Amino acid sequence: IDDSVAEEISRFEDSFAGINKRYRLINRIGEGTFSTVYKAEDLEYNSYDNRWDIDEREHRKWASPSSRRRSSRRPHYVAIKKIYVTSSPIRIFNELELLHDLKNSDLVCPLITAFRHQDQVVAVLPYFQHADFRDYYRDMKISEMRLYMKSLLTALRSTHMKKILHRDVKPTNFLYNPQQARGVLVDFGLAEREGTDWHQCACALSSEERRYRIAHSVYAQSQQAGHQTSSYPKNDTRNSRRANRAGTRGFRAPEVLLKCTQQTCSIDMWSVGVILLTLLTRRFPFFHSADDIDALLEITTIFGRKRMKETAILHGQVFETNIPSYSEHGHSLEKIILWCTGRTGDKSGPKKELDEEEKEAVQFLYRLMECDPMKRITADEALQHQFITKAYE
Ligand code: ADP
Numbered sequence: 008i009d010d011s012v013a014e015e016i017s018r019f020e021d022s023f024a025g026i027n028k029r030y031r032l033i034n035r036i037g038e039g040t041f042s043t044v045y046k047a048e049d050l051e052y053n054s055y056d057n058r059w060d061i062d063e064r065e066h067r068k069w070a071s072p073s074s075r076r077r078s079s080r081r082p083h084y085v086a087i088k089k090i091y092v093t094s095s096p097i098r099i100f101n102e103l104e105l106l107h108d109l110k111n112s113d114l115v116c117p118l119i120t121a122f123r124h125q126d127q128v129v130a131v132l133p134y135f136q137h138a139d140f141r142d143y144y145r146d147m148k149i150s151e152m153r154l155y156m157k158s159l160l161t162a163l164r165s166t167h168m169k170k171i172l173h174r175d176v177k178p179t180n181f182l183y184n185p186q187q188a189r190g191v192l193v194d195f196g197l198a199e200r201e202g203t204d205w206h207q208c209a210c211a212l213s214s215e216e217r218r219y220r221i222a223h224s225v226y227a228q229s230q231q232a233g234h235q236t237s238s239y240p241k242n243d244t245r246n247s248r249r250a251n252r253a254g255t256r257g258f259r260a261p262e263v264l265l266k267c268t269q270q271t272c273s274i275d276m277w278s279v280g281v282i283l284l285t286l287l288t289r290r291f292p293f294f295h296s297a298d299d300i301d302a303l304l305e306i307t308t309i310f311g312r313k314r315m316k317e318t319a320i321l322h323g324q325v326f327e328t329n330i331p332s333y334s335e336h337g338h339s340l341e342k343i344i345l346w347c348t349g350r351t352g353d354k355s356g357p358k359k360e361l362d363e364e365e366k367e368a369v370q371f372l373y374r375l376m377e378c379d380p381m382k383r384i385t386a387d388e389a390l391q392h393q394f395i396t397k398a399y400e
């Protein structure tokens with residue numbers, strides 16, 4: 008490890024009294040917006056508090072197959088997540104509480120324990136051996152995508168069964184081991200219980216009421232007055248809408264971008280769709296928007312203006328664009344995949360079709376990237392889709 012990391016680790020050990028009695032910090036393995044994660048050896052492995060239900064058997068299940076064969080005196084590795092002190096106590100509590108609720112959930116990385124020293128909180132998780140997404144997304148076969156998706160969907164089914172939305176499903180939060188064809192979901196820093204943000208979003212209204220609201224909106228009034236709505240309406244008297252928009256740009260579902268206040272577990276399923284699209288197009292990141300409006304426009308490029316208008320109406324919003332290049336009906340996902348993989352018959356390569364397996368993947372992708380959250384496939388349904396049931400064990 009380089010000197011700056013070693014220095015950082017020793018600073019952390021100095022500031023967190025007693026941590027090096029129990030853990031030997033080895034390296035920094037992750038650095039995100041909300042935390043720094045270290046790999047460490049647990050020096051007092053046998054003294055795990057049984058409240059956390061992590062016994063020897065459990066630990067073996069989490070270890071890599073090669074280390075499983077070694078004697079039980081082998082080192083036990085953990086991931087120590089040092090949550091930035093700038094995070095609010097409520098947020099930290101939320102993450103730890105949800106992880107605790109999910110401790111027996113399939114393919115969700117369990118929380119072993121957590122410590123606080125002054126204003127610093129650390130969460131301790133079993134270390135999970137995984138590969139970097141950037142090292143394998145370009146050459147995954149469809150059969151491997153099925154396994155990846157099966158693992159991710161299994162983790163999400165167990166999360167959603169507890170009525171918890173993850174909110175930040177993306178490759179760096181799903182630690183996947185391609186050799187074992189197994190991954191674990193991590194990072195519940197933005198997760199929440201379904202229904203916490205339950206206000207009066209239009210998608211919970213009848214279609215008549217939705218139409219009434221839109222007919223009386225500032226947008227409609229300015230249209231009647233003959234104004235060209237080529238820019239944002241002036242003197243907009245509406246309350247600005249607030250909704251939880253946490254998550255990562257590029258993985259946000261349309262209803263999150265449209266500030267729907269009644270977001271459900273289906274927002275995670277959209278993010279799963281973006282991951283599958285990434286794998287099929289071999290483009291990562293697939294979306295590169297600068298902000299939410301940009302992100303909506305990127306989605307419009309694919310699905311077309313008509314679909315985006317319909318989607319906005321579901322959430323009591325109006326979607327208008329005066330950019331002429333967006334087509335009314337967008338492009339098929341098949342075509343986008345062919346473009347991205349140089350099979351459209353131009354300079355980039357000879358014209359080719361998607362193969363049968365890819366076509367099956369696209370059928371599944373349409374169910375994930377469904378703009379209407381009510382129609383989008385759930386994790387449980389997705390696990391029964393033939394794209395997944397064909398994954399070999
Ligand atoms: P953040 O909130 O900062 O994104 P995460 O919980 O996503 O924190 O962890 C950041 C990174 O640390 C992950 O992307 C992963 O590379 C690594 N990491 C987290 N948990 C583990 C674990 N249990 N085993 C191995 N690596 C982990």
Ligand code: MG
Binds near residue numbers: 039179180194
């Ligand atoms: Mg993360």
